[in-house]
Amino acid sequence: MKFKSFVSVAALAVAATAVAGAAQARDQIQIAGSSTVLPYASIVAEAFGENTDFPTPVVESGGSSAGLKKFCEGVGENTIDIANSSRPIREAEIKACAEAGVKDIIEVRIGYDGIVFASDIKGNKFAFTPADWFKALAAEVVVDGKVVPNTAKSWKDVNPNLPDQPILAFVPGTKHGTREVFEEKVIAAGCKETGALDVFKKADEKGAAKKCITLRTDGVSVDIDGDYTETLARIESNKNGIGVFGLSFYENNTDKLQVATINNVVPTVAAIASGEYPVSRPLYFYVKKAHIGVIPGLQEFAQFFVSDEIAGASGPLAQYGLVSDPELAKVQADVAAAKTIGQ
Incomplete structure (x- = not known):
């Protein structure tokens, strides 16, 4: 996988957040949650928009709990696709998701902070x-x-x-x-x-x-x-x-x-x-599997996020301060297989 040249990762994070805030179209992936994960997700969103044919995802903050609450509101284009979190999802949140129809959740560990x-x-x-x-x-x-x-x-x-x-x-x-x-x-x-x-x-x-x-x-x-x-x-x-x-x-x-x-x-x-x-602590994002194949680029974005070029020890996330996951290859395989929690 080859990418266009990266600008300063700090500038990239700011730029991505600005672009995300202005975006409205629903053909874009919608992400909310952890303020800790926000700069990493923003860097990836901007790079994804620049290096693929998909639109730049919309990335918002609000905190892990708030993001997971939005994530668990249900399935459909009026709900977010990904929740960023600086902690693992709780059993009570998984239950709330299931009750709202969000039954298949993909957990993606991006590294450590x-x-x-x-x-x-x-x-x-x-x-x-x-x-x-x-x-x-x-x-x-x-x-x-x-x-x-x-x-x-x-x-x-x-x-x-x-x-x-x-x-x-x-x-x-x-x-x-x-x-x-x-x-x-x-x-x-x-x-x-x-x-x-x-x-x-x-x-x-x-x-x-x-x-x-x-x-x-x-x-x-x-x-x-x-x-x-x-x-x-x-x-x-x-x-x-x-x-x-x-x-x-x-x-x-x-x-x-x-x-x-x-x-x-x-x-x-x-x-x-x-x-x-x-x-x-490890950092995560959670993907709504029901939205894969419905929201353009969702599966591709998840795989892009954890690719060696992005999440590896020499990638832009590491440059910004993320500690690369020593089990990144396993994470990549699980994401490629769309493996859900409990599988």
Whole structure:
């Protein structure tokens, strides 16, 4: 497969989003969902339009949960064809899809991304552990064996080795798949690491896990419902803020942001690929099989997306920050066979 020359991948992502926003015709593939997957899908959509006879797909954001909800609204030209997601589809969502007639879903893993913690490039440097984040943001913590409301004001209150800087965290809102990964691999991990989980279980075995990830509502933890550009804007207006980003977004904004370590590991593509960096996740898109053969180019787009030239280690997605899937050949075979969930 040969492609026309690629322009700067960052410019390509912006251009694709602009084209997608203006498009209206239904002979185009319609995609919605994860803001983390958005730049990758936009790059692929633009390249697909340039290198095939099919129109450039329409790519929109909105968050993983919102995209999957739209995906599960039903089958037909008035529904989207693909949902992007930074987490696996849930069983409840598969059930909701089936109830609406979306019974055959193709899951496509496109690669891996890291979740990073970044702050103003001229500010303090941070070396975090999951325990630090739990003790900073959890609504309740354990002090001297007792569960108490969290009143920590400075990162130094949380860990004496951290800077004496007010705690202010900009975290993904609950509609984003990144939020679930943040809760699971950072907040919940920190809850367990500090021993708080065991204390919570003594009081309420069933509710302990939820208590671990319940965050403060006193202004130190701020939900961001928009995409990473909104998080960056918040940090630019409040230099004490620390934001939760995808690695690729950070790597494309290193002139404005500096990144923290987690467990003394610097987040890099290599550290994620090796598994050394602890806060990473696979990225996906989901295809409505019933639309293949109905919406022009849908099968071709899915195969184009995961081709070696696009999703491989030397492709434009890797240039933008995606960690190539080590099992890409298997993904390609499953997509070519239109293999659905459960097959």
